[in-house]
Amino acid sequence: MQKVSESNIKKEYQRKVNECIENVQQAVENSFKNIDAKLDELLNYEFKSINIIAAQQQQESPKINSNILLNFQDDNFQQQICQELTSLIEIKIQKEVQNKKQQHQQLIKETETQWENLIKTNDSQIQSNNNSQIIQQSSTLxxxxxxxxxxxxxxxxxxxxxxxxxxYAIAVNKDFTILIAGCNNQIKVFEFIQGILKQVQVLSEHGKNIHTLNFMKGSDHFISGSVDNSIIIWARNKNNQWIFQQKLNGHTGSILCLLLNKNEDIIVSGSHDYQIKFWQKSNGWLCSQTITDHTSTVYGLSFNEQQNRLISCGDDNIILVIEQLELNKQWIVIQKITVEQFGCRLCFIDNNTFTFYPYGKDYINVFEMNNSNKQYIKTKDIPVKSGNIYDNSLFPSQYIKLKCILVNKNGQNVSLIRMKQNGEFMIEESIDFGTRNLFGYMTDDGQYLITWDVKSKEIQIRKYQEK
Incomplete structure (x- = not known):
């Protein structure tokens, strides 16, 4: 773990000292005319009286120098006040600096071991982040x-x-009052009315089945992707109705996966046309870049925590690691990982770790960044139930950071896997739905798991309960 530079601490506190001194000097200069008469009157007292007063002040507050008044001279009284105050401020802040340094060093010492076990630190990431913020995030986690x-x-x-x-797709808004479901080529809108889910609207702009839905959290918008090769942006009007706002055309194959970044100004789409497209929000949404390195259908996408890396998987036994450049904000492929079996689901856990589910297997691969060459390598497997049955590409994997839960569909099961403090993974629950035709979504806070399966033919809601 890289410790906070002592020189940076000194510079920061010296800056605060100088700023404090300047403020005090300015305040003294601004108010000097108002107190001048009082100070002159005070200086006309006999030195004996001054010494008595000074002695009394020293008894009441030992930290204050009682000889300050005796050292002042009439000819440069204002400057001397500033000098004396400066001296007192510097002594006080030097002590504060020392205390803060000791507290900071103690905090680093206490969290260093836990931090190293929790995350294999990426050196380039530490250089670009504030160290105290990293420590705070680590401690919180x-x-x-x-x-x-x-x-x-x-x-x-x-x-x-x-x-x-x-x-085939389900999403819920940020306050869990609206649920949308892609039912064949329609989007059905449901509201929770007195705790009961009720259908309130049907949207029919798409011409074919809807495979992916994403709510925006910062506004009343959501996006949908369809087999008709299009992406649609939906908005809620003043009458509380959802309306078509913009259609994004550019793909020549079905839209199978969509991502929104945290700022909600970038949409990433993966398609049956082998392409990954980046859509930038300006006056509307425009395609800003296309990645063409996959040689078959793109099934899965995931952003890292820092939002500067993206991973994708497809039908070509390749995982792409794509990074955004700082200078021109373009996305470039920095690593191609060849896997033995293609997969439909992958998910970043943090900046240095992601999971990948090989199609039809009874395990999930864990990939971690190698600190020496900054490349991701497979380090372990998580056993899961799958039955080795034919699966489908929908129902993306999710990692719920608030509850340290990885959600992964494997065959006819939904595995709920907890990441432990030592970096290991443990299956807490595996729900068997009895059918591979199973689709769903977990809310970002991990409180609700929402699914539809062909066996029950129900939209079902399950709630998180601690044992």
Whole structure:
């Protein structure tokens, strides 16, 4: 772990000292005319009286020098006040600097071991981030993990709603008041009314099945991707109705996966046309770049925590690691990982770790960054139930940071896997739906798991419960 530079601490506190001194000097100069008469009157007292007063002040506050008044001279009284105050401020702040340094060093010492176990540090990342912020994030995550308990997700029967049409994509808004489902070529909008899920609107702009849905958290918008090769931006109007806002055309194959960055000014799309497209928000949305390194269908996409890297997987047994350049903000492929079996799902855990689920296998691969060459390599496997049955490409993997839960569909099962403090993974629950035709989504806070499967033909909601 790279420790905070002592010289940087000194520079920062010296800057604060100088700033404080300048402010005090300015205040003294501005108010000198107002107190001049009082100070002259004070200086006309006999020195004996002054010494008595000074002695009394020293008894009440030993930190104040009682001889200050005796050292002042009439001819340069204002300057001497500033000098004396400067001396006092510097002594006080020097002590504060020393205390802060000791506290900071102690904090580093206490968290260093836990931090090294939690994350294999990427040196280039540390150089570009504030070290104290990294320590704070590490401590917060460690505290969060230590408070986590075993859990399961319990079905809420009253919120299940019958849905005969296939629902390939599901999403919920940030305050869990609206649920949308891609039912064949329609988007059905549901609201939670007095705790019960009720359908309120149907949107029919897409010509073919809808495979992906994403709500925006900073505005009343969501995006949809379809087999008709298009992406649509939807907005809510003043009448509380969802309306078509913009259609993004450019792909020549089905849209299978969509991502939004945290700033919600970039959309990334993966398609059956082998392409990954970046859509930039300006006056509307425009395609700003296309990645063409895949040689078959693109099934999965995931951003890292820092949002400067993207991973993708497809039907070509390749995982792409794509990075955004600082200078021109263009995205470039920095690593191609060849895997033995193609996969449909992958998910960043943090900046240095991601998971990849090989198609039909009974394990999930874990990839971690090698600190020496900054390349991702497979380091371990997580055993899961799959039955080695034919799967489908929808229902993307998610990592819920607040609860340290990885959500992964494998065959007819949904595995809920907890990342432990030592970096190991443990399956907390595996839900068997009895069918591979299973689609769903977990809310960002990990409170609700929402699914549709062909066996129950229901949109089902399960709630997080600690044991």
């Amino acid at each position: 460690i505290i969060t993990q230590s408070n986590l308990k075993p859990f399961n997700y319990q079905l809420i029967p009253q919120n299940s709603i019958k849905q005969d049409q296939s629902c």
